Amino acid sequence: MSAKIHSQIPLEPERYELSAAPPYRFDLDRRDFFKFLGAGVLVVSVLKPAILAQESGGARRRGDSLPKEVDAWLHLGESGKVTVYTGKAEMGQNIRTSLSQAVAEELHVPIENVEMVMGDTQLTPFDMGTFGSRTTPTMNLQLRKVAAVARETLIGLAATQWQTDRLHLIAADGKVTDPQNKRSVEFAALTKGKQLTQTVSEETPLAPATNWRVAGQSTLKVDGRDFVTGRHRYPSDQKLPDMLYGKVLRPPAFGATLISVDTQKAEQAGASVVHDGNFVGIAAAGSESAAAALAAIHAEWKSEPQPSSKELFDYLRKSTVEGKDPTGDGDRYDVGAVDQALSAADHRLQQTYTVSYIAHVPLEPRAALAKWDGDNLTVWTGTQRPFGVRGQLAEAFRIPEDHVRVLMPDTGSGYGGKHSGETAIEAARLARAAKRPVKVVWTREEEFTWAYFRPAGVIDVTSGVRGDGTITAWEFHNYNSGSAGIRTYYEIPNQRIVFHESNSPLRQGSYRALAATANHFARESHMDELAHAVKMDPLEFRMKNLKDERLRAVFEAAAKQFGWGKSKAAGQGFGMGGGYEKLGNIATFAEVRVDQKSGDVKVVRVVSAFECGAIVNPDGLRNQIEGSNVQGLGGALFEAIEFDNGKILNGRLSEYRVPRFSDLPVLETVLLNRKDIPSVGAGECPMVGLAPAIANAIFDATGVRLRSLPMVPDGLKVS
C-alpha cells in the first residue's frame, strides 16, 4: 500500500516542495479566533503583502474576514500571555527556542511568557514544512514583525488611555512605560476586553541585530526540563483511552505484490485484521500481541528482480531518465567554452566521485496515533510536514482536508527523513476498521527499510588549470544525487554543470544537506587534487580562485584557528573543505590519524568556521554545528545502505554503524557574527565541508586518495 499511496518523495525540496501550495485556502474569520483564543490583541502575519496589495486591495479586507495568505499569528491574551501559532515543526533544531527569542525580543516580554503552538493543522496557519534551513530566514523574520506590531499596538493603546503622544512611551519587560510621568501599565491591562486585530506590513520596523538583547544571546532549550525528566510526550509516547497497537505486514522485497494471504490465525488470536489490496495490518491490545498476531499471518508475494548495491554506480549512470532534458530548475549551467578551455589547459584532471545511499536513522522511528470521530480524523505523528501529511491522509481516505487534523508533538529528530506520512496512514486505516484509536510505531528495521534514503550518486569532474593555479575549465556531472550545492563558488570562466536524473533503485528523498554533501565532497576533493597537480598549498590554491568575501572569511578564520601550515607527525594528516549552502558559509578543517598497520582512521580534531548572518542563539548554533560534524562523520567514514534484489541487507543498528562517543573528535567552532546581514539557517550548511576535509586529510596522511563515501567502512586499505 505505502508505495502506491504515497506520491514519490521529491528528490530536492528546493526544486519541488517549496512550490507546493495547499489545494484549498479557507477564509479566516476573526470572530472565530477570539471565540477560540479569548479576547485580546491578535496580530496576523501576511505572506507577500506587496503582491496581495495589488491583487486584493491590501491586507485590510472587508467585514470580518482576514487575509488568506497568512503564515503565523500571535495572540496576546487578557492575562498578558503570548501565544504564537506557526506551522513549523520542532525536531531538535531548537526553533521552539529561537522563535521564542525572536518574539520576546520585539515584544519586550520575558521569554517565559511566550508559548509556541507549532505544527497543528487545525490551530496553526498552513506551512509547507520544516526543511531546507528555511525557518530562520523566513519564520524568524515574520515572527519578529508580528511581535513588533503587537508591541506598537500596545504602545498605541497606552497612549490612548493616557491621552499622550506615543513617542513618549516605551515598551519593556511586559509593560508600557511613560518615563516622563513615571507611570506604567502591564500589557495584560491593555489587552483586557479588547478584540483588536492587526496585520503585519512589509514596513514594520525591526530592532537591528546590534540592538538585540534576547535574540543574539545563548538561550537553553525553552522546555528542556520536560526532556531531562522524561515528561515530554513524543509522537510514539501518545496514548488515548481504549487505544490499540497496530502492525503492518511488510512485503519481502520492494515493489512486491500480494498473491495470497491467510489471516485466520491472527483473527483467532483476537486481533483486528485489515486486508485491503496490498495492505494487511493488525490492531491488538499491545504491541507485542500485535507483533505475534502479525507473525501468524501467512502471505505469498510476487516480486521482480532488482539491482544490488554492488552494481549501484554503474546502474545510476546507465539509468538516467530518458527524454528528460536537463534544463531549467538549475539542472544545467553553462558559461564560456569548456571544451576549448580544457584543450588549452596546462593541466587537465578527470575524476569520478561516488556517494552511497544512507539512512537518516532518527532515533525516534516513525510513529502515529490515529482516531476517528465519524468522518473526522485526528492524527498525532512525527513529521516535518504536518500539512503535507494532512493532504496524504485526505487523499488516502478520500475525505476533504478540513476533516483531517494532524498534530506534531516535538519529534525525536528527522534530518529530512520525516517528510512523509506512512505511519499516519497505516494507523488511520487500522483505526477505521477497529473503531478505536490505533497507534503504529515502526520498528528500527521498518524505519531502515520502508522510509526513504539519502540519494546515492555518481559525480564526474573534469577540470583544466593553468600552471600558475588559475582554474580555467570546470565540467561537473552529477548523476542522481541532486543539484543542491552543484554550482561552484570558485571563479572559473568556462563551466558546464549538469544534473542528470536517474531511476533510483531505492526510494529516496530529502536528507540534511542532501546533495550538497555529495557535490561539496566532489568539488572540494577535486580542488585538493588540482592544488597538488600544480604543487600549490590547498588553501592558497583555493584563495587564488575565490573572490566571495564571506567564503574567504570563513576559510581564513578556520585556517587560523586550526593552525594551517603547522608541521605534522607520521600518520597525521590535515585537510580542508568548505562552501556555500542554504545561504550560509562554512569552512571545515580536519586532522586525522591513520594507523598504517591496522588501517584504522580516526578523525582527531575538526575546526569549523561558520557564518550565517546575525546569530540568533550562539549556543544553539554551536550545538547545530557540532551535531553536523558528528552526524557527518557517519556518512563520510562508514555509513552505507547495502541492498540486493529489493531487500535491505543491513537494516538494524547492530549492522549499520552510526557515530558513537568513541568516534568523537575534538570539535572547535568559530562563529562569525555578521550583524549587518539577515539571519539564515544553520541545520544543514555546516555539514558539507566535513567529508572533503577528511578525504583531503587522509590523502595528506597517507597519499591515498579516497573518492567514495563512505571512505573507510572497513578501515583504510593501504595497498
Added chain:
Amino acid sequence: MAVIRLTINERPYTVDADPQSSLLTVLRENLDLTGSKYGCGEGQCGACTVLIDGKAQRSCITRVGAVSQKRITTIEGLASGEKLHPVQEAFLEAGAMQCGYCTSGMIMSAVALLKRNPQPKESEIITFMDGNVCRCGTYARIVSAIQKAAKAATASSAAKGAVR
C-alpha cells in the same frame, strides 16, 4: 500471562503480563512510564536504559519476568519532587541535547557510571557511554554534562563534610 510484581522508582506495581515481554514494553504500555524510549529493540542504542539494582540495563532486551525481585529506576524516578537529580541539572545546563529522544537513556547511563565511578576520566566516560547513541551528535556536550555532574557531586559532598 502472569501477575508480576515490580518495584519501580520505589513504588510497588502489579502488572498482568507475559513474563517474556520486554521490560520496556511493560513500562511504556502497561504502566504509561514513557520516559524510557524505544530506539532499536536490540540493546544497541541505549534509549531504553533504566537502572536495575543500580546498574544500567537495556530495558528493551530485559524480560520483565526476570526483574520482579529487583529495584528498577526509570527517568521518571530520578528527580525528588521538583528538585532535579544533579545529572539532569547538568544536562540542562550544558545544553546536552537537541531532539532529546536519547536524553533519558543518556542520563540513566550517566547516573549508573557516576555511581560506580564518581570521578570518571574523559576516556572512561567515553568507554562507558559508547553504547548510547545520540543521532543529533551532542556527544561532546554529554561528556561535559557528566563532568559537570561529577564536579557538582564532589563539591556537594565536600560541603557536607565541612558541615560535619
